[in-house]
Amino acid sequence: MSDTGPPAEPADELELLAAPADGVPDVVADEVALAEAADAVRSGHGPIGLDAERASGYRYGQHAYLVQLRRSGAGTWLVDPVACPDLGVLDAAIADSEWILHAATQDLVCLAEVGLHPRVLFDTELGGRLAGRPRVGLGAMVEHYLGVRLAKEHSAVDWSSRPLPEPWLRYAALDVEVLGDLRDAVAEDLERQGKLAWAREEFEHLLSFTGPELRVDPWRRTSGVHKVRSRRGLAIVRELWLDRDVIAQRRDVAPGRVLPDAAIAELAAEHQRDTRPPRSVGSGQPRLARSIRRNAEVIVEGIAAALALPDDELPPLNLPHVGPPPPRSWADRDPVAAARLGRSRELIGAVSAELAVPVENLLTPELLRRFLWEGPPAPSTEEVALALRAAGARRWQTTLTAPLIARACAEHPQPPRG
Missing domain, CATH: 1.10.150.80 (HRDC domain)
Known part of the structure; x- marks a missing residue:
């Protein structure tokens, strides 16, 4: 199941994808052009590739300064969300379609700010992780699955600049031009490895993502x-x-x-x-x-x-600890919990290696630590699965990891209390 196909050619031997197939489109910057874009993508067919460019490191916050869309039969559209801050008409046009994003958590919040909310999602970066790809950046994924290179020299520019230079727009158009083919190749790889159902659970979970958790201080x-x-x-x-x-x-x-x-x-x-x-x-x-x-x-x-x-x-030197203590202190505070954590990590790590799925994608370390510190002393597999799912784990994750955690707990029983 961990086989991910034949090795790709060296990157410097691959063809450089230098220009969009249909040329660089004009930027949609008024309501008339936005309505035209909505009509076009509505009349297209198949999934829609989307991307957003932010001005990280230049502007306050993580707002979108360019939104790119591409759909078969509709071509590529570049939309200026500064000139058109409400893209609800686009959202309505593609509401029932699958949206393709790469590293969706980077874009979902800024897309929501301008009125774009996916109902069905395919994340090619997350799909690559589940498929066992060691490098899941868009460029590396395109090289592996499509056999071409993407120029990435404009990835960190100030996208709030106006007007946007033509080379930047070319780069932005290419980023969505490859998403449809990449999605199909990743889906085929996941299907071949028996992981596509896992990926779909993950993609559905992403639909509720509203941004990183706010930190105290x-x-x-x-x-x-x-x-x-x-x-x-x-x-x-x-x-x-x-x-x-x-x-x-x-x-x-x-x-x-x-x-x-x-x-x-x-x-x-x-x-x-x-x-x-x-x-x-x-x-x-x-x-x-x-x-x-x-x-x-x-x-x-x-x-x-x-x-x-x-x-x-004055602020305290350290904030009060919330949740389980750091694992390094478990051996002194609860040796049995420490042994259970070590054995669970060992068992889950072995499955991670066998399936070529990163450990953190099988089950987040925080969920594992919280359950083993706070959970019942002698949990069954079903109890582990129910507790993990209540804390946010997906069913495929608990199917794989709950039996391993229950086994670790059985191998290291808690001494009688009293």
Whole structure:
């Protein structure tokens, strides 16, 4: 079942797909052209390939700045969601069709923002993972399954620029031009391996995806914050992070372009033991010095606010732990649970290798840890499956993993309580 077909030719020997078959279409940028696009895709046939281009690293948030669609019989359409912010007419035109996306979780939220909501979905990246492909980026998947190369030099450009240059539009059109053929090839591979039903469960689950879980105190993920070792220093990080976010949102630029994380961490580490706010701020690193100088007034005010906080309002060094403890502490706190976790990982890892499906796709590590820490002392396979499905696991996942987890629990029984 783990066979994924013959090896592909070396990438540098493959043909470069340099231009869309029908040329680069004009960008849809008004309601009349949008209605024409909707009529065209409605009259086409088969699944619809979709993609969205964002301006990550340039703009605030993850909004779509170009939406691409392609359908047999309708051709390729490039839509400007800035000029046409409501694409509901397109959504209605393709509501009953299967949508093809690559790495759907990257695009579903920004597509929903402009009114596009799939009802049936095929994710070629996730399909590639289940099929055992070691590299699942669009370029690597196209090379393996279709035997051509995609140019990817425009993947990280500022898609909020207007007008969009023709080479960028060519790149965007090619990204959806390959999706139909790629979808068919991945589906055939999954069918041959007996995994297509698993994939369809995963795709259906994706339809309810609404974005990553919101984090408590997101400022704690500031790069370099580990260098800050006091609650006062963390208060400075928090103040500067929040001030930066306000400025970034107001200017509609990526926060890192206002003030890099490295600057926030450096400033917090430098001033965490101060008793008075600094009169000036700076850095010995030229790149950081420029951004600090541009925002010096706000930075000084933020540091002053953090230094003025009473001790009982300072953030804790660490947040209270929610959920199971880190696995490294299980052996001391509950040796049986630790043994069950180790054996479950061993059994699931063996199945992962046999099926050529990544362990995290068989069952997320968080679900496994939570069940083994919180679950009943002597669970049956059915009890394991029901608990995992209640926590979000799909049926195919529990069919494969629940017997293994129940076996691990039986091999390492809990001692009698009392």
